Amino acid sequence: MIKNYLKIAWRNLIKNKVHSFINIAGLSVGMAVVMLISLWIWDELSYNKYFTNYDRLVQVWQHQTFNGNVGSQTAMPIPLGLKLRESYKSDFKYVTLSTWTMEHIITYGDKKITRLGNYVQAELPGMLTLKMVKGTRDGLKDPSSIMINASLAKTLFGAADPIDKTLKIDNQWVVKVTGVYEDMPNNTQFKDVTFFAPWDLYMASMPWLKNAATRWGSNSWQIFAQLAPNADWQKVSAKIKDIKLINIAAQGDKLGADFKPVVFLHPMYKWHLYSEFKNGINTGGSIQFVWMFGIIGVFVLLLACINFMNLSTARSEKRAKEVGIRKAIGSQRVQLIWQFFMESMLIVAFAFILSIVLVMLALPWFNSVADKKMGILWSNPWFWLLGLLFSLVSGIIAGSYPALYLSSFKPIKVLKGTFKVGRLAAIPRKVLVVLQFTVSVTLIIGTIIVFRQIQFAKNRPIGYNRDGLIYVFEKTTDIHNHYAAFRDEIIKSGAALQTSESDSPVTGVWNNTSGFDWRGKPPGMLDDFAVVGITDDFGKTVGWQFKEGRDFSKALLTDSSGIIINEAAAKFMNFKSPIGEIITSNGRQYRVIGIIKDMLMSSPYEPVKQTFFYLDKNPVGVISIKMGPKSSPHESLEKIAAIYQKYAPAVPFDYKFADEEYSKKFDEETRIGKLSSFFAFLAIFISCLGLFGMATFMAEQRVKEIGVRKVLGASVFNLWRLLSTDFVILVIISFVIASPVAYYFMNGWLQGYTYRSEISWWIFGVSAAGAIVITLATVSFQAIKAALANPVKSLRSE
Template sequence: MIRNFLTIGYRNFRKGRIYSFTNLFGLVVGLSSVMLIIAYIRYELSFDKHFSNSDRIYYLVMESNSTDPIERTVQTPEALGKTLAAEFFEIETFTSLLPYKTTYLVDDRPVQLNSIMVNPNFLEIFDLPITQGDKATALKDKSGIVLSRETAEKLFPGTDAVGKTLTRKSFNGALTYYTVTAIAENIPANTHFSADVILSQPVSTQTLNFRGYSGLPQYILFKPKANIARVEARMQNVLTKYNLNKTTSIRLLPLIDIHLRTGKISSANLNLSDIRYIYIFGIAAVLILLIGCINYMNLTTAQALQRVKEVGIRKTLGSGRAQLAFQFIGESFLFFVLATGLGAIVSVLALPVFNKLLQVNLLVSDLLCLRNLVLFLLISLGAGALSGIYPALFLSKLQPASILKDRSGGLNINFSLRKILIVLQFSISLVLIVATIVVWQQLHLFNSRPLGFNKDHLLILPSIHLSSKPEAFKSKLLSSPNIGSVSFAELNLGNSIGNTSSMTDPADSSHSLHFGFVYGDQDFLKTMDIKVKSGRDFSHESPSDYMDYDSLYTAARKESDTKLADELLYQSPIIITESLAKALRLKQPVNEVIKLGALQGTVIGVVNDFQVTTLKETSPLLVYKPKKGWFGTTTYIRLNNRNIPESIRYIEQTWKEFFPTENFHYSFADDNLQKLYESENRLASIFTSFALLAISISALGLFSLAALVVKQRTKEISIRKVLGASVSGIALLLSRDFIILILIAVVIASPVAWYGMNRWLQDFANRIDIQWWTFVLAAALALFTGVLTVSLQTIKAAKANPTESLKRE
């Protein structure tokens, strides 16, 4: 019997090749999408789980409730981990972990490497495999350094790296020598931090004080079976004695949540993502598969007209309803298993494109591992059962007498469920189309909104210590006719502002003011092309602009001359943005003396607002101050847009002349700013791909329903033609019901899409307003696709010779 079912299934597949391949296309696309997304989700959820202590490691997060929105940071007081370990017996140990990039010298050759600065017990918490050296002592000495295997092979090819020396030049110009003490296996890609080099720093000897501290990211390791919730509940009271105020709290973030659930917590140089995108991609993949399954149901019932006589004969020969249902469900299973196999092949072929789209590095082994294959098969069988039940029950209930006595098959199909499924398909497609349009609009806002400075042809050199050479270096650069201006500033464009501070708004105690201090030279505004709105810029002709107020202030404090120290702070010249002037309610800000906590000085100028960090967040109120002593300084170079390659070669040559021990690399401001929106670019690409797939598969479903309607109404169409109906009139008559279905889908999908995308936009400080035309455009695309698809069937039917169908009556 099984063999007979297989034979019949194969014959039906060959007989209705167009329907079968259309069916197969929808399912293969849906299943391959699910396969790729499942592999991606499993990869994202696997972050940091390879550490044996992953369930006991927690990230320390400091949360300030005095601001709206709440500020969260991992820059916690250096002595916090040590103090918590002493206060709570449940805590086994702790470590800091500060990621950064720095340049090392290997045989006088500069090499930039990803580094992490940790406490000596780091390897007790994060059990990285050590292939060479002693794990217990590798980080005990401050001069010891651990290299990854790949880094050791790159720096010391063909030799034993243990015992070799690396040199690092600090911002103050001093050289520090490190000895390689161990080689660790490469840190897996699914780890929230990455490191070529691990450096050790001693545990802080400071006493915990929340009022004044240097900040570090820190982790704590709990003892097995520790009551972590109890520790977090008691933490606030215990830390109050260390000056933790009532509006600040310490939270514990599980290690395995750092990659996906860090959210807006301030944490740089980590491998972070967002759990929301996991949900979005997962839902999108399920919706694509759902559309494919709906197509299968619609196409299978569309083929029912070809199989009603088979059902009638089988019933006449004694086949029961259960046996017939088993056959049709079995065919559905086989169809889905075939689609799964083809979907696996398609997913493997599409994997490189998928990796590029999501900027991940999934391997075929990640996609087709045993657990995934079992899951794919279960999804396939489940989808096959659900998709096959309706056609099976529908066909198996037909009565043999009514089938065999009616040459048309005696089939009276109720289209209600099929219409509902078509509406559902197009509703899903419309939601994806609207989402795609909104994401692209938001990206356009990010890329087109004025930033207050000119990002074009602005070249950025790495942050280094310029020592005593800044003016000579600048002068040599400016000797090139291709370079318009040069400036030094303590500002990492696109990522962070040198120094920030917050204070309560003097005019509104429920509101906080957030300041960002940009330290630069006299050419900063010129190089960035920032316009002075009132007052003046810093000038070479005004010596008081570049007095070393910080040194004078420190000297006055040492002499206990508080009055002079305060006067020096108040005299310090500053330039503020227009928004800061408005926030402080300064009607005539120029020459105004500001005496507000961290913000002290005399305003000499007001500039237009300029945004140096991501537009996804609110920019702090910016203060521009002159700087003496260039430590950790970034060089900004405005090119004249003449022969860019030659300009870069000249800059590199000059760099190597002045800083031979520093690694040369550069970036452009527009590229740096574009990288801020990588996740949104990925989301836009994913939505675009899914929307195209959804509307294509939905069109196939509509094609199947149109084919069924045409078959059901063949004689009606013939009679209308005999009575004089035109081709266009018949086509419009047959298309009207489908247009109504699509319009119903528009009505259903529009509020759903608006709600979902409005929620997504709430996370952005600068965001678009969703316009009415977005829904009109989505509806127009869906209607055009639907009308075009239906027309292929209806026009063909309307042009058919009516005598062909009527002569059989």
């Protein structure tokens, strides 16, 4: 019986090639989209599951209250980590301190490379259950050791055994390789970490850290922990919530206590998808994109299934006699239902095979856009099980309406020739077409709004000039110790117009400080300023713009106590005439000598923070260089590199373009926009396939009507309008439904940005016009072809 079903299904497939192609193409694209999205969701939901202790690992966070607003952060003080280790042993198996993941110079013989790494306490590799290639996870117990990943080991040593080889970190600290661990996957929090170095080495090598080790108000490090076997993270959070407040108050830090710090634990399974906090409440995070793309995938597949149902029911009259004859000779309705489901399953089987091919072709591009390293899970039994289940469900959904509808035809009416589908039979098809284009138009509107928000933020004034501006992170003091000579030489070479040093790059602020006082400051007001230490040529290098006052001058010794503020700072301090005002910090007075326009150094979607710029004799951190216009960037960089290597021969010349680093701030939104546009295009493609098939069927169904109209004098334009009007009306109805839906969801998405664009009326107008143009372009081929046909041929049988 099944063999017979398959044989008939195959014959119907071959007989109706266009119909079959549209169904298979639409379903395969829909299934490919769902497969890509499923791989992406799998990757997101399995984030950090590489670590065996995934469900027991936590990171220590804190809430701080600033003038009524609660902020949440991961930057923590050193003594908090030490206190948790000593006093809460029953709650934690391990507690480890860590620096942030930063670039460091790794030297082996003549090889000098820059890699990302952390200084951590010795237990972290064991907590993370690193998969060791060589050595053990206990390698960091030696304060002169280092653990490196397999890629770094191969780069430095090739095929040689790395264990006990000697390296140098930042040209200062000699360490011995005690372990090589497997590269961590791309979907882990530590994917970029190529080495771990001992925390004790970090503490011993920097004298100022001894003071920080006792200061509860110095928030500059990370704390990770592994819970004890029977500990619950929520109960432990409640137990330790006041630990910082108590100790910071005991230390006499009134300002720190005024921020009302609340310590809490954030479990690893929430790090990636649930790390967004607003006013002290966890509001989610990247999980919203998992839901969004999951819903898009379901709807795109639904569009493909709608095509199948529409085309199958539209061709019902052609299958009516077949159904009538089958019933007349004894076929039961259940047998006909099985026949139509078998046809559906055969189409789905071909579509599934084609969808895998499409996924293989699209995956490299999809990975680059989504910033992933995903692959098809060939060896995972769940992939095949879910793939088969997914195909089965798709086949049932796609074939259910045709099977139940076509099998219900009455054989007497069909064989007498009195059976007609009628007007009401077309209503379900029209409803499904409206649903298709509602989804498509919603995606189009959403995509336009996403890209408009990105462009809106990109067009925001940044307050400085990025053209030809590069910066280099100072990983050693080599350049700083010869800064004057280095500066003079690169300017004389013509490679640079200006250069300066600062303790933060122009595309970020690394230091925030509180405790300032000024005339008119309200009693009890908490302050928090971004603070940037610079040399006197910083403004000329980055091209900041003055609103009032002047720049720093080498000729004025009094500028050592001068300060330049931005517009946001003047507004925050409520200064009407800031020039000459005195600002006090830790007993030292600073005089405001200039006000600059707000420089957009942090997030382009948030307000510019109040910022102070002051002269610092030792702002080791960043060298900013404004390249000269007389040479090409390539030539200028070659000259700068040669001079740089002259003064820092052991340091790689690793530079960053300010405009490229600024563009990275839009990466997440750009990825969302590109993926949304990709899915919107495929949704439109699938919908248009359905329209094309429907237009083909309607042209065939009305061929005699068209012939009569032509004989009576109807023009090609009139006939084209006749066949196209119904589809345009359906698309307009879709637009009317899609507009409020898109507005509701996209307006909610925009509310997540402080600096955001408005949803303009023209977005909906463009979307409607685009949908109508696409519809007309799709159906016009068949409409015009039918209008141009010779009426003699269509009417000859009459």
